[in-house]
Amino acid sequence: MIKLELYKKLFGADGPIHLQVQTNIQFNELVTLYGPSGAGKTSIIRMIAGLMKPDDGSITVSGESWFDKKLEKNLKTQDRSIGMVFQEYSLFPNMTVYENLKFALPKGDSESIIEEMLDTVGLKNLRDKKPNLLSGGQKQRVALARALVRKPSILLLDEPLSALDTAMRTKLQDDILVFHSQYNLTTILVSHDYHEVKKMSDRVILLENGRIAGEGKAEDIFKQ
Numbered sequence: 001m002i003k004l005e006l007y008k009k010l011f012g013a014d015g016p017i018h019l020q021v022q023t024n025i026q027f028n029e030l031v032t033l034y035g036p037s038g039a040g041k042t043s044i045i046r047m048i049a050g051l052m053k054p055d056d057g058s059i060t061v062s063g064e065s066w067f068d069k070k071l072e073k074n075l076k077t078q079d080r081s082i083g084m085v086f087q088e089y090s091l092f093p094n095m096t097v098y099e100n101l102k103f104a105l106p107k108g109d110s111e112s113i114i115e116e117m118l119d120t121v122g123l124k125n126l127r128d129k130k131p132n133l134l135s136g137g138q139k140q141r142v143a144l145a146r147a148l149v150r151k152p153s154i155l156l157l158d159e160p161l162s163a164l165d166t167a168m169r170t171k172l173q174d175d176i177l178v179f180h181s182q183y184n185l186t187t188i189l190v191s192h193d194y195h196e197v198k199k200m201s202d203r204v205i206l207l208e209n210g211r212i213a214g215e216g217k218a219e220d221i222f223k224q
């Protein structure tokens, strides 16, 4: 289980926002963070990833403390078992697809996982291509594969599909669902897309102004 207790003063365009979020996420759950722009969705993802430090609170994963203000514990990003994909394609342009994945592999690990991942995302034939030759969907598929080569337990997805057309988006949603179950992931997805949230989520966390305004199954949340 992931236990989150996050407090952070954020500085928005209309003044400060006091982010206060307490929730538990079960293993193998796919949770979506949904809510208006500026509600704090990306900030939560960044705090779980260790890219933003909460002002107070704790992050506990399987009983292991990743962050604890009181204990002055703050695990480095590379020591947290996470994979991340963001909206913008974050591949290294000067490296091939294969090299991009290899870069994410911990030193000494077998490269066979790279072949496995390329196979899983159906990109084996593009392994020696540079990212600029790939379509948006292919780039995000490489980013997804790269996020998974370390075999993380948590997959953090911050609007990874929002730049894609509908057909590609639908296909990658299916891919994410396959990865989620095949690799026993706990997945936290930020999405603005109502249909995507409905299709993907075990649970939706509705955020407004840094607070949880609702939590539950998509059909119940969107009934409100």
Ligand SMILES: Nc1ncnc2c1ncn2[C@@H]1O[C@H](COP(=O)(O)OP(=O)(O)OP(=O)(O)O)[C@@H](O)[C@H]1O
Pocket: 009, 010, 011, 012, 013, 017, 035, 036, 037, 038, 039, 040, 041, 042, 043, 044, 052
């Ligand atoms: N490092 C930071 N320190 C303080 N405030 C920040 C920091 N990063 C972002 N903010 C502010 O926190 C607020 C919430 O931003 P955040 O990106 O988490 O919202 P969001 O719900 O993901 O929005 P969007 O849907 O537009 O991506 C914004 O007003 C932003 O300006």
